[in-house]
Amino acid sequence: MKKHLILFCFITAVIFFGCGKGKVSVTLAGSTAFQPFAEKIADEYMKANPNITITVQGGGSAVGIQSANSGAAQIGMADLVKLPDEAKELTSTIVAQDGIAVIVNPKNKIENLSTEQLRDVFNGKINNWKEIGGGDEPITVVSREAGSGTRSSFEKIVTGIKLVDKAVIQNSNGTIRETVANDENSIGYISHGILNEKVKGLKIDNVECTTESIIANNYKLVRPIFLLTKGTPAGEVKKFIDYILTDEIQLMIKKDGLLPAK
Amino acid sequence: MRVSPKYTQIGAVTILGAATAFTVAILIFIIIFVLEKGLPVLSFNFLFTNPSDMGRSGGILPILIGTVLLPVLAIIVAAPLGICTSVYLVEFTLESRVTRLIRFGTDCLAGVPSIIFGLFGFIFFVTILGMGWSIMSGGLSLALMILPTIIRTSEEAIRAVPKAYREVSFSLGASRWQTVRKVVLPNALPGVVTGVVLGIGRSIEETAVVIFTAGSSLLIPTSLFDSTRTMAVHFYILAREGLSMENAYGTAASLIIAVLIVNLTAYWMMHRFIAKRN
Amino acid sequence: MFSEKGVERLLSVIAFSAISALALIALFIFIEGIPFLLKYGIKDFLLSSDWRPESGKFGIYPMISASFWVMLGAMLVGAPFGIAGAIFLAEFTPKTVMHIIKPAIELLAAVPSVIYGFIGVVVLAPIIREVFGGPGLSLLAGAIILGIMILPTVISISIDSILAVPASFREGSLALGATIWQTVHMLTIKAAKSGIIASIILGMGRAIGETMAVIMVTGNAVMIPNSALDSVRTLTANIALEMSYATGMHREALFATGVVLFIVIIFLNAIASVVIRKKVITK
């Protein structure tokens, strides 16, 4: 009898728990580059609007497009230079721009690479640091996985890249940063937004990857960040996107390393 | 010249002993490595406060909740399903080509990489059924992942119950179900529990499936249809993205302690049960 | 309470739904993957080493060879230590000690693979980089970490099968004046052979199916390894790495990778069940 009672209580609890959502909920999913910013913005937004729940998921740009298409998320996040065909049906809003920083280990003497050198390094034509003015050490190229928004943007802007086979592949900005921070001979690229002191950002064609140089249109490795919605955004979704585009939030994004939409 | 058996014995014991010591040492090193760096971070505060700034600072309260909810949901779904299935296969069907095929199939699925269950869960629960990244999707995907293991271990345990017990029970006028309930299951219990504990362990430590199906939200879930994050995922994200090594180790230490508690509780309960019966 | 027929019907419904749910998963992977295989060509898919999804090239030969080498390496690390440990614990250690160490080792099977992977990244990879050169994140690192990860499985199952050898065998041999070691290597190991082999095959299954730890430590380069120090990408890593960004053909190709993985697992299990059945027959 006691067992039945416990079971009964449990089931009741589950049902109440399961139905206990009176809140409006908006889900964002996709680009890992924009994920941390989205989470921070969502926190701020929820503080101001306590009866709304905003959930942010990673997964990558493709997940963003798929889940916006399928309705798994109301807003998809994508960070591609050019959106693929699957995203044709979706309404896209540019909410920010992002620089792609080329990074090496802080112990590396190299400060600057030309676009040609960068291309040759990633193609495996240059495979020792001494060829471009560093120490006599082999280069470990670190790149993103095929399909990644950061990678396709990087390759599209640098042009002519056929990634060297032995390149180490990592599947997020953070893991590339950690890999480069751990390996003195490695080179990689990450979203400008998550650059930190553990790695060193290189100048490309003598232009440093800073917010200023990107805004001034001097730094060339830049791609837009899209929010994708099915149909024109409306209701809570529209409110949230509008919120991201307010000056206050755009300023916050900028402080953390992303670039404003305009 | 033939070496005296006495010396080969000494040689063998030395080599085997050294290999064992090395093995145990490595395994202990892993535990100590994590606990040494993680325990200083662990505190009541760490466990029971909200994380802030993506987990860079603050505690792991929502993650703790997620780590309890997901495996619990998975086991609530998978254990009855798995145990009933194995009871049905062993006690209510005759050994045939079909049961052998089913056994082979569950064996294969028990060995299928978890990532495949993650893909399935993502397409089926998250997308097709529209549950989104949620405790529900995650729990159900984990349940499917551990189901084959539970079916196979409890099947073995049930099969191992002596046939004579069943005969005696039938001869005393018990029905098949009464025999199962009173004689077969109590005797198969240790094996069945092992399977369930394995299942809990696997769902606590799983990372890929949870990321694909339950998402990685850091908010405290308010319903079964909210996204959540488990300790394994939290550790993965913190450590891999280099957000905060301190909190990563703290999470890892809590994770190992959680696994320890689950296993020890199961062992203790089983011994108590066996002791009570004898 | 319940009628006998009712219970039986209920159980059959539950069993049927559990089994069909599992069948659904297998079916689902094949449905997602097979059309691609037919469209792209099984031979091209399996034997070409060109994996460039952005230009529509999907050859997974490098991943197949990487999975094979990583698995083999893990076996070379895990099997000797695992079997030696099992023999030592089962035959040369007091029962009480073994009954403490064995559950402790089994507990390690539950340590999350991401923790193993992480230790591989922060401890093992730098050592390999310093001592042998290369990127550190390599086939060797993957093999060692996986070898350690399968130790609990190999040790635990091997101990069980060694202990299952009837005590009378052992006593008979010892009574004839053999040392314990002679008894072990001439008799016990032979009698427990199929169980030990089964433990290795299960370990292989675990090694080939492991995802997160492998992604973390092998570096994931798409290349056929020339040495153990090269960075490689396994089949599982291929799926988990790229799935989140994959669309269209690329996504189908990843599901087809899943199909290949599935077939490898079925193959391993078929071998295992033959070995285990042989054990039953010889008993």
Place this chain on the structure above:
Amino acid sequence: MSLEKNIKIDTRHLNLYFFEEKILKDINLEITSNQILGIIGPAGSGKTTFLRSLNRMNELEPGSRIEGQILLDGIDIYNSELDVISLRKRVGIVFALPVALPMSIYENVVYGVRLSGIKDKARLDEIVEKSLSAAFLWDELKDRLNLSGLRLSGGQQQRLCLARVLAMEPDVILLDEPCSGLDPISTSWIEDALIELKKNYTIVLVTNNTMQAARVADKTAFFLMGELLEVGLTKQIFTAPVKQETNDYITGRFG
């Protein structure tokens, strides 16, 4: 009392098959109430199979099939409304190997009774005492009823099995070589119990020990190669058997 009325079990043209193999061939045997019927015969003669067919235990083996009739109190146990569970409650069986269920002595004894829905503690206590006494176990075990049944010796376990059957108060008790693994003292305990029990029960005793049949059985049947060769009063079977084979078997010259 007429002879007809005293017949408890009556098998008519009983044939039993396992898949295609015919194990029992045209068995016609009447079993009288309140008597002990001993069944003897060499290994493989079908005596155990016959015994198990009397409470349909043979059905648990795949491929078993039956022809003919077995009447219990005039009702066919295979083709009637009588369901197998209530049949087994009326016809209890003790197996060759003593199998105590892995639970306490008390729970072993009341296992069958509990299944019939008796829950009253006092009633159960009473049943335990009565059954264990009838199996000559009460005095030995009355202080240790919570001990696991597995801790008992072989002889005690076998008497526990008997007590377990008695607890259900069946009409018929089937015993399948109940003393095959027991020492002479345990054997005599069981034989004494059986003689005491036939006042209230009909007993069928399969035994490999012909002397045991001679000691306790009222009637004895001799099985050979799946056939019932001869049945009669024990005294007559052992002193003046009709068939040569019976004589050979009893005198130990068989085969």
